[in-house]
């Protein structure tokens with residue numbers, strides 16, 4: 048592939064900023080212009096699996112050839128000099144050649160005025176016929192805090208719609224709901240990431256950081272080098288599980304039972320931290336009583352995890368002076384994800400971990416701004432500062448900042464899948480504005496979602512690439528991206544970071560804030576919709592003041608000077624809060640709450656027609672729906688196409704050869720994929736990544752009753768050999 052991007056004009060050399068991808072938000076320096084000397088450094092883009100976490104200086108491979116040089120920063124603790132393959136190659140989309148540079152209206156290039164006038168006129172028409180809830184908004188956890196905040200404000204103040212939610216519902220919602228329930232606050236890791244290295248034991252339930260956050264692994268490695276032990280729960284022997292001292296390999300969707308079994312053993316073996324439970328928690332008795340029913344042999348029958356391994360895991364955690372329990376999407380993306388996380392939190396509480404320095408429970412947040420994106424109001428039930436939209440005091444506070452009457456603010460709307468599922472139906476929205484997501488690929492039961500999107504009167508997508516969803520849109524608005532704009536991101540530790548403009552955007556594109564300002568101007572008046580990120584941030588600070596996620600003491604200057612500030616930070620003299628639970632939890636009585644939960648089978652279990660469990664997830668080289676990474680040559684080389692991972696015994700039974708094509712047949716759809724045969728997976732389970740169209744034609748949109756998280760991680764399928 049030959050690439051000849053337009054050279055973006057340098058703004059300043061070597062801008063210190065952060066990666067466009069995941070929640071680790073690795074620090075990187077971006078310099079306009081090709082690298083001198085170091086260009087083409089091999090470590091950068093080799094197909095070297097998890098070796099992507101190289102700490103050495105390097106830049107983009109020769110064939111990558113875009114006009115920026117990326118080097119890792121050493122001053123950001125999360126990556127401390129490391130980057131993964133996606134980070135090294137992130138500059139490739141900054142040129143002009145593989146992105147959108149002109150608005151499209153009904154598939155044809157248009158001027159910005161034509162495009163924004165069209166959107167405004169069609170929104171007015173939909174509103175006239177269907178009322179304010181006829182227009183919906185869908186956001187993303189990759190948006191900066193400023194964008195997420197402004198999008199929520201735009202929905203409530205300009206559109207006056209209750210119909211707004213975002214892709215974080217598919218990501219963080221179960222862990223968030225469980226953390227709120229237990230601690231009264233949802234801050235992914237309630238401790239700095241560097242605390243990991245000091246632990247004596249870490250349990251990871253359903254996370255594969257070696258592929259999803261390669262530089263995270265250095266913290267786990269540092270722990271193990273000190274003699275600490277790593278336990279991983281995953282139906283597959285992943286790159287992360289292979290680095291563990293102990294791997295538990297359960298049937299997908301059985302973590303809740305497994306966590307109950309571990310708690311049962313902890314109680315039976317007298318490993319409960321009684322003093323901590325008495326001083327810092329409530330509700331242990333009921334949970335302890337319910338754990339009694341989860342004796343290890345019963346749990347082994349349900350999960351497939353041998354009793355001896357459960358006992359080993361309980362001993363590793365129980366013997367540790369400092370220990371951590373972490374959950375990832377593997378445990379969370381279930382129709383019982385909230386209860387599953389609660390079960391792991393119960394285990395952590397029984398061991399006396401949360402709120403003790405060097406120990407704790409944390410969820411490993413996913414998207415770049417997965418933390419900040421869930422705090423400032425793009426969620427259906429939320430106002431800025433992690434406030435609830437049905438709380439009168441919260442409404443009054445935010446309405447005052449916005450200069451509107453609290454009574455004008457709409458109430459809570461539909462959750463992400465429910466919103467997508469309602470589009471174009473008699474009772475549902477007729478128009479959708481979408482910023483920062485590609486649901487045609489990433490939503491569950493994506494075939495159904497594509498039908499719903501196609502039935503809309505108006506679909507507007509802001510993106511910098513023509514994603515599969517953008518390709519369906521009536522109006523496409525070409526936006527700027529990470530290294531072309533300023534903004535704040537809140538990483539998985541709750542540390543607010545500054546992403547800086549390092550290069551000028553190509554002519555013809557506009558920032559999302561500018562787009563929202565243009566639409567506000569046409570629908571209501573531009574007042575209150577500045578396009579300058581810093582101005583938006585200063586308003587966000589006021590709107591969040593006094594809320595759970597209080598940013599009022601955080602400024603761009605402080606972030607730059609301090610390499611990030613941890614929220615809550617209620618005034619400019621406040622140091623920020625790296626470990627919010629040391630003295631008390633954020634509950635009314637200051638104690639953490641044990642939550643009684645019960646195990647239940649997956650919403651869709653296997654049967655004779657569909658005898659295998661399908662689980663889904665990620666590979667190192669691609670990000671999410673692949674909209675960005677499938678446009679980068681080196682990443683496509685590393686992971687060129689959709690595959691299905693299956694065990695050799697299953698392959699033999701089905702007479703499937705390595706590299707052969709198979710059909711994966713589910714209850715909602717069928718996907719064709721290349722067979723990747725591997726003993727790393729359970730024989731009763733197959734795995735597909737969701738970076739290409741396919742996996743989500745099969746996944747089950749059954750929702751968690753609390754978080755409204757879909758059951759991405761387990762449904763029933765059969766495999767057939769394809770011609």
Ligand SMILES: Nc1nc2c(c(=O)[nH]1)N[C@H]1C(S)=C(S)[C@@H](COP(=O)(O)OP(=O)(O)OC[C@H]3O[C@@H](n4cnc5c(=O)[nH]c(N)nc54)[C@H](O)[C@@H]3O)O[C@H]1N2
Pocket residue numbers: 069070218252253254255256258259260280281282283285298299300301302375376377378412413414415662663664665666667668669670671672734760761
């Ligand atoms: N390369 C890459 N990195 C990414 C992303 C990406 O798309 N690509 N996305 C980012 C985002 S938004 C997120 S949310 C994170 C996600 O990060 P992770 O949570 O690490 O990612 P997943 O691959 O979705 O799931 C993790 C593991 O869960 C296992 N699993 C599946 N079913 C079950 C189950 O029932 N129980 C248990 N215990 N495990 C199960 C899978 O086998 C998989 O190895 O990654 C972030 N980083």
Ligand SMILES: Nc1nc2c(c(=O)[nH]1)N[C@H]1C(S)=C(S)[C@@H](COP(=O)(O)OP(=O)(O)OC[C@H]3O[C@@H](n4cnc5c(=O)[nH]c(N)nc54)[C@H](O)[C@@H]3O)O[C@H]1N2
Pocket residue numbers: 187188189190191214215217218219376380413414482483484485486488489490491509510511512514526527528529559663664665670671672673674675737742743746759
């Ligand atoms: N089967 C299965 N499905 C899953 C998951 C799974 O594990 N299994 N995981 C779920 C999870 S955890 C997540 S987070 C979702 C993610 O899935 P998506 O929501 O589809 O996420 P992305 O692919 O990151 O889509 C982001 C889109 O927005 C664009 N974009 C990025 N930044 C900006 C910006 O600042 N402004 C604008 N306007 N556009 C921007 C990108 O180019 C891209 O097209 O997928 C979910 N789907």
Ligand SMILES: [Mo]
Pocket residue numbers: 217218219413414
């Ligand atoms: Mo995610």
